[in-house]
Amino acid sequence: MSSSGHISKNKIIALEELAAKIPDGASxxxxxxxxxxxxxxxxxxxxxxxxxxxxxxxxxxxxxxxILCRTGVVTRARTGIVAMEGNFGLAPWYRRRIEEGNLLLxxxxxxxxxxxxxxxxYGVPFQPCGGLQGSGLAALNGxxxxxxxxxxxxxxYVIPAIRPDFAVIHANEIDAQGNTRxxxxxxxxxxxxxxxxxxxxxxxRCVDTLTFVDRPEATLIPxxxxxxACVCPQGAWPGSNYPDYxxxxxxxxxxxxxxxxxxxxxxASAPEVRATAERSDTHV
Amino acid sequence: xSERWSAFSYLxxxxxxxxxxxxxxFSGVNSTFPMLACLMAKRAYDWDFIYINVxxxxxxxxxxxxxxxxxxxxAHGSASIFSNExxxxxxxxxRMDLTFLGAAQIDGExxxxxxxxxxxxxxxxxxxGGGGGAVMLPTARRACTWRTEHSTRTxxxxxxxxxxxxxxxxxxxxxxxxxxxxxxLALESWHPEVTLDEVRERTGFSFEHxxxxxTPRPTGAERDALQSLDPEGRFEADAAVTxx
Numbered sequence: 001m002s003s004s005g006h007i008s009k010n011k012i013i014a015l016e017e018l019a020a021k022i023p024d025g026a027s028x029x030x031x032x033x034x035x036x037x038x039x040x041x042x043x044x045x046x047x048x049x050x051x052x053x054x055x056x057x058x059x060x061x062x063x064x065x066x067i068l069c070r071t072g073v074v075t076r077a078r079t080g081i082v083a084m085e086g087n088f089g090l091a092p093w094y095r096r097r098i099e100e101g102n103l104l105l106x107x108x109x110x111x112x113x114x115x116x117x118x119x120x121x122y123g124v125p126f127q128p129c130g131g132l133q134g135s136g137l138a139a140l141n142g143x144x145x146x147x148x149x150x151x152x153x154x155x156x157y158v159i160p161a162i163r164p165d166f167a168v169i170h171a172n173e174i175d176a177q178g179n180t181r182x183x184x185x186x187x188x189x190x191x192x193x194x195x196x197x198x199x200x201x202x203x204x205r206c207v208d209t210l211t212f213v214d215r216p217e218a219t220l221i222p223x224x225x226x227x228x229a230c231v232c233p234q235g236a237w238p239g240s241n242y243p244d245y246x247x248x249x250x251x252x253x254x255x256x257x258x259x260x261x262x263x264x265x266x267x268a269s270a271p272e273v274r275a276t277a278e279r280s281d282t283h284v
Numbered sequence: 285x286s287e288r289w290s291a292f293s294y295l296x297x298x299x300x301x302x303x304x305x306x307x308x309x310f311s312g313v314n315s316t317f318p319m320l321a322c323l324m325a326k327r328a329y330d331w332d333f334i335y336i337n338v339x340x341x342x343x344x345x346x347x348x349x350x351x352x353x354x355x356x357x358x359a360h361g362s363a364s365i366f367s368n369e370x371x372x373x374x375x376x377x378x379r380m381d382l383t384f385l386g387a388a389q390i391d392g393e394x395x396x397x398x399x400x401x402x403x404x405x406x407x408x409x410x411x412x413g414g415g416g417g418a419v420m421l422p423t424a425r426r427a428c429t430w431r432t433e434h435s436t437r438t439x440x441x442x443x444x445x446x447x448x449x450x451x452x453x454x455x456x457x458x459x460x461x462x463x464x465x466x467x468x469l470a471l472e473s474w475h476p477e478v479t480l481d482e483v484r485e486r487t488g489f490s491f492e493h494x495x496x497x498x499t500p501r502p503t504g505a506e507r508d509a510l511q512s513l514d515p516e517g518r519f520e521a522d523a524a525v526t527x528x
Contacts, residue, residue: 080414087316107413109369111376129376130377135448
C-alpha cells in the first residue's frame with residue numbers, strides 16, 4: 001500500500017529536479033501575490049526546461065504568468081486579477097496572448113477561485129461563495145446557484161472544485177523533511193497547499209527541525225504534505241520576499257523591455273543561475 | 285485667487301474623506317490611491333478607524349510607503365496578520381464597512397467592468413480582471429472606487445462587460461465626486477477649477493446634481509498629511525494624473 005503522506009526525512013533536491021517533476025500539460029497553483037513571494041525561480045526553471053501546455057492557477061499572478069506567456073509555456077489560466085502591479089500596469093505578454101486567442105482564460109473573482117480550491121481541500125465537489133450576484137462571470141463560467149436547503153430562502157453561487165495537480169510555494173524556511181514556514185501574510189498559499197494533489201516548496205533557507213518545534217503554530221505546511229523541496233536564496237526575485245528583500249524594480253524594468261535579448265539577459269541574470277555558476281566555480 | 289488643486293491631491297483627499305470613524309476599512313492590490321487615502325486619513329483626522337489591507341496589515345505602522353499597494357511594508361508594525369481568505373470572508377459575512385475596489389469602466393448605477401474592452405471572447409484590450417470586485421461589491425457595506433481619467437470612455441452608459449455588480453457607493457475622479465442616491469450615481473461635488481457643464485460633457489451616463497456643490501478645498505491637516513506621505517512628489521509623478 002502506498003501512503004497518503006510523504007514520510008521521507010530528506011526532501012531537499014536541486015531546483016532542476018524539482019521543476020522536472022511537473023510534466024507538460026499539468027495544472028500548477030503558484031503561491032504568493034503579484035510581485036510578492038512568488039516561486040519565480042521555479043517558474044524560470046520550467047522555461048529553461050521547455051515545459052509546454054501548463055495551466056496556471058492563481059488569484060493574482062503577474063510576473064509569473066507574464067513570463068510563462070512570453071515563453072509559450074502556459075496555454076490555460078484560472079485567475080482573479082492579473083497585472084505587474086507596483087506601478088508597472090498591465091502584464092503585457094499575458095494581455096497579448098489572450099488578445100491573440102492563445103491563452104484560454106477562466107476568469108474568476110479571487111474569492112471564487114478560493115472557493116474552488118476550498119472545495120478540493122474540503123473533499124467536496126463544490127463550494128458556496130458569497131457575492132457574485134449580477135456579475136457576468138457567473139454566466140461566463142456556468143456557475144449555478146443553490147437555494148438554502150434549510151429554508152432561509154437565500155440562494156448562493158456554488159463553484160466547482162479546483163484541484164491543481166501541483167501547488168508550488170515560495171517559503172522563507174524549510175527543514176530537510178519539508179516543514180514549511182512563511183513570514184508575513186501567507187496570501188492564498190495555505191489553501192493551495194491543501195487543495196493540490198502534490199506540493200512542492202522552494203525556500204530561502206533550510207533550518208533545523210527544532211526551529212519548527214519551537215513554534216509549531218507558525219508552520220504553514222507540515223512535512224507530510226510536502227513531496228519535495230529545494231533551497232534557492234533570492235528565489236522570489238525580481239519580486240520581494242519579506243523580510244529578506246524588496247522588489248527589484250530596475251530588474252522588472254529590464255524584463256519589460258521587448259525582444260528575445262532582453263528575455264535572455266533577464267533569465268541569465270536570475271539568482272539561481274548566478275548561484276549555479278558560483279558553485280561550479282568552487283568545484284573547478 | 286487660491287492656489288491650484290492638483291488632480292492627484294483631489295483624488296487622494298476625496299478618497300480619504302469617504303473613510304468614517306471606527307469603521308473597518310480595506311485597501312487592496314493595484315490600489316495606490318486608496319492606500320494613500322487610508323494612510324492620509326490616519327494622519328489628517330482626529331478620529332481613528334480600523335485599517336486592514338491586502339498585505340495582511342492591521343493598523344500597521346508604515347515606515348516607508350511602498351509603490352506596490354500589496355507590499356509587505358504595509359504590514360509593518362502590525363500586531364496580527366489578517367490574510368487574504370480572512371478579509372474576503374469578513375466581507376461576505378457582512379462586516380466590511382468600507383472597501384476600495386478598482387474600476388476600468390463605471391456605469392450610472394456604479395457597476396464596474398475590469399475585464400475587457402470589446403467582446404469578452406475576442407477582446408480589443410484584455411484588462412487585469414476584477415480581483416475582489418465580484419464578491420466584494422455586492423457584499424461590502426460600502427464599496428468606493430476611483431478613476432484617474434474622467435471621460436466618456438471610463439464613465440459609460442453601457443459597460444462592455446459586467447465584472448462586478450452591486451453599485452459603488454461613491455466614485456472619485458480628478459474632477460468630481462459621485463455618490464449613490466436611489467440606485468444611481470449622483471454628482472455630490474465637483475472640482476472648483478472646472479464647471480458643471482464640463483463634468484456633464486465628460487461623463488457618459490446621465491446623473492442628477494441637485495444639491496451638488498464645489499468640492500471643499502483641502503484643510504491644512506489634509507494638505508500636511510499628504511505632503512508627509514509624498515514629500516518628494518514621487519507618487520504624484522508616478523500617477524501622472526491631470527485634470528484634463
